Amino acid sequence: MTEWLNAMNDPFAELQNYQQAALAAIQNADSEATIEAVRIEFLGQKKGRLKNLQALFGKLDKEQKPLFGKQFNEIKTLVSQRLEEKQAALSSPVTALEAIDITLPGVAVSPGKRHPLTQTIEEFKDIVGRFGFSVVEGPEIEDEWHNFNALNIPESHPARDPLENFYLAAAEVSSGGPVLLRSQTSTVQIRIMEQTEPPIRIVSVGRVYRPDTIDATHSCMFHQMEGLMIDTNVTMAQLKTVLSMFARAYLGDGVEVRFRPSFFPFTEPSVEVDMLWDGNWLEIGGAGMVDPAVLEAVGYDPEQVTGFAFGLGIERFCMKRHEINDIRRFYENDIRFLRQF
Numbered sequence: 592m593t594e595w596l597n598a599m600n601d602p603f604a605e606l607q608n609y610q611q612a613a614l615a616a617i618q619n620a621d622s623e624a625t626i627e628a629v630r631i632e633f634l635g636q637k638k639g640r641l642k643n644l645q646a647l648f649g650k651l652d653k654e655q656k657p658l659f660g661k662q663f664n665e666i667k668t669l670v671s672q673r674l675e676e677k678q679a680a681l682s683s684p685v686t687a688l689e690a691i692d693i694t695l696p697g698v699a700v701s702p703g704k705r706h707p708l709t710q711t712i713e714e715f716k717d718i719v720g721r722f723g724f725s726v727v728e729g730p731e732i733e734d735e736w737h738n739f740n741a742l743n744i745p746e747s748h749p750a751r752d753p754l755e756n757f758y759l760a761a762a763e764v765s766s767g768g769p770v771l772l773r774s775q776t777s778t779v780q781i782r783i784m785e786q787t788e789p790p791i792r793i794v795s796v797g798r799v800y801r802p803d804t805i806d807a808t809h810s811c812m813f814h815q816m817e818g819l820m821i822d823t824n825v826t827m828a829q830l831k832t833v834l835s836m837f838a839r840a841y842l843g844d845g846v847e848v849r850f851r852p853s854f855f856p857f858t859e860p861s862v863e864v865d866m867l868w869d870g871n872w873l874e875i876g877g878a879g880m881v882d883p884a885v886l887e888a889v890g891y892d893p894e895q896v897t898g899f900a901f902g903l904g905i906e907r908f909c910m911k912r913h914e915i916n917d918i919r920r921f922y923e924n925d926i927r928f929l930r931q932f
């Protein structure tokens with residue numbers, strides 16, 4: 592407190608205070624009007640802070656006067672000079688065009704890219720679109736009817752084990768029946784057939800969920816593309832043709848497709864589909880002729896219509912094409928990984 596009072600009474604400290612305040616005010620002035628107000632406050636001839644400082648002169652001891660006078664003049668000159676510079680700058684502002692140095696080198700800004708899986712999905716849709724399949728959507732939270740019953744998966748089937756599925760306990764209470772995150776996109780087949788009369792030719796792409804142990808080739812969430820074709824005389828030969836054409840369109844003419852006998856409750860006969868690529872057989876999904884029990888479940892007459900269905904793993908294709916060795920890369924979203932695609 593006393594130090595501050597002393598400073599107030601010390602004429603040399605007053606000089607310093609004046610200089611600091613004046614220079615700060617000049618720097619902050621942002622218009623011709625404000626710089627004029629600063630000029631009047633700090634350099635005004637009749638009154639103002641400079642006059643107050645001059646008045647201190649009379650209170651000084653004789654021997655202090657020369658030093659005070661010298662400092663006073665220096666500070667006045669400095670403040671006047673800065674003020675004039677600022678006045679000049681504010682009265683002739685540079686135009687936006689002058690402010691840009693067009694000779695400076697440009698900096699490229701990356702516009703960003705779509706996720707590699709999104710790119711793969713877009714390409715898949717494009718290919719099957721050329722075969723006449725239209726794209727439909729289905730919900731990721733499903734009831735047991737669409738995920739199991741209608742797909743001919745009975746109550747006792749191990750695929751319904753709660754340990755093999757993500758059942759949603761809270762949602763069950765509010766909806767009145769068990770619901771789960773869909774474990775396959777085959778659910779969409781049922782939803783479409785329930786709403787549509789044949790003929791049908793659709794694909795549906797989306798996420799599916801299984802509580803698998805996560806490793807380089809397994810994730811508890813991944814993507815499938817489901818295909819369904821229903822008409823009066825759909826055959827296994829057509830299924831094979833469509834999948835072979837799809838494989839060639841995505842991977843090139845040299846690719847070979849192999850069908851291995853398998854079992855799915857909703858197709859009969861059922862096959863597993865492999866592709867020969869770079870000398871290795873790669874399992875890409877399941878397929879088969881739609882089981883008559885499924886056609887009946889959605890109200891179709893199995894005597895009138897037949898159909899095929901397939902389910903392909905999207906990550907598999909993308910990993911193979913880009914030599915990605917770990918499925919977890921897709922979901923970590925490390926920008927260094929994503930930038931490569």
Ligand code: PHE
Binds near residue numbers: 775855876878879
């Ligand atoms: N839904 C099966 C799976 O997820 C794949 C499949 C789809 C099989 C359609 C046959 C017909 O493994």
